Amino acid sequence: MELFPPLMAIESLECGDEVRFQGVVYTARDAAHKRLVKLLEQGEELPFPAKGAVIYYVGPCPAKPGEIVGSAGPTTSSRMDDLTLPLLEAGIKGMIGKGERSEKVITGIKKHKAVYFAALGGAGALLARCIKHMELIAYPELGPEAVYKLEVVDFPAIVAIDARGRSIYQEGRKQYQAGGMLHG
């Protein structure tokens, strides 16, 4: 399925669905999250339109001369868990990262009818090809952690936690657990 951010009604997406993003996503990881949440706490606006926005947890490699961006795969999402709820409240609808989320984040995803997507961790070379434009939006001093506006084409991801809170990490693992010492 193709998704064109800003995202509107995405309740029909189900955990495990394969999607392709077409359009704008914003980058933000650890240091940028701290700043974005601080802005919201002070009653200020985010540096990009929050309603329906998609945030991609990534700190790309710099672009070589003549190129758009270097290697650009997802970073571990759980480091953003404690800073995610204020962004969901501000209207963010989609997050792209890798790995599991906390129960608090899953509850927030259900409440705000948002979706968490997993991109391929460690496939930075492959994913960089889907980024067609990159523009600095905020915090240039953060270097790889600055906020960038990315225009993507056919950017692949999996619905990892859907708006009902179903998680591929929990369901997928249950399906393939094979007893053994820990779960025997």
Added chain:
Amino acid sequence: MALISTRHIKEAVYDMCKNSNYNLPADVSEAMLAASRQEKSSLGKQVLAQLVENSHLAREQNIALCQDTGMIVVFLEIGQEVSLTGQAIEEAINEGVRSAYQDSFFRNSIVHDPLIRDNTNDNTPAVVHYKIVPGDTVKIVVSPKGFGSENMSALRMLKPSQGLDGVKAFVLETISTAGGNPCPPMIIGVGIGGTMEKVALLAKEALMRPINQDHILPHVASLEHELLAEINKLGIGPQGFGGSVSALGVNIEVYPTHIAGLPVAVNVSCHVTRHQQRILAPKNGGDLL
């Protein structure tokens, strides 16, 4: 005595920083291909195929395999007959890292102070481990270590009474907790024995050994195989989406320890486990005196 200039070490570090971020080691590439055949989940199979494609793209077009081009870990084995000449060794290593990261447009991921967190903007310093060994050569291992997986690592001081079962349980618990976070399929380095700092180093050293090479001691090799099989029963699967391949390999290093202790360290690494090595002999890296 053999003289080896640190300039040659700097050049070797430079080359290996670049090459390791573009080229997956042969043992890991082979294991990924085998995994894509063995994986039972169709989504998992698809993920593995894309990861293999990523590694081909990185190699052919000189794009970093992963945007986390890591913190550089260097293992130096210096022959005791070698005298190093020129620039101070650690400066030379860091210059090699700095130039490689600048020239290759790799990401600078190092903060100068762990609490203040100001980026050094050149990916230095490296973490350097030295060992003095017999001989007249210098062996250099360079490994960029990503932190998605490093963060999932753990160390525990077990009681001797917990024994082998305790070791297995701790390794499995660590990997189960890590789940989909460290970019599975993982490669696991385990250290057993020594002291608290020694066991952590053993776990890192274990990651430098090709995964198709068993430990020389049969009982340790059999534990490597057993743990790999147990980890793959956890169901984590490629990227944590569920599947039968959660890890590509388990390498263990052991060391004598105290009668009162059983230290165990688990160093988690991802499917982009990068390392290269080079040996400088007086004839290719220095002058025989």
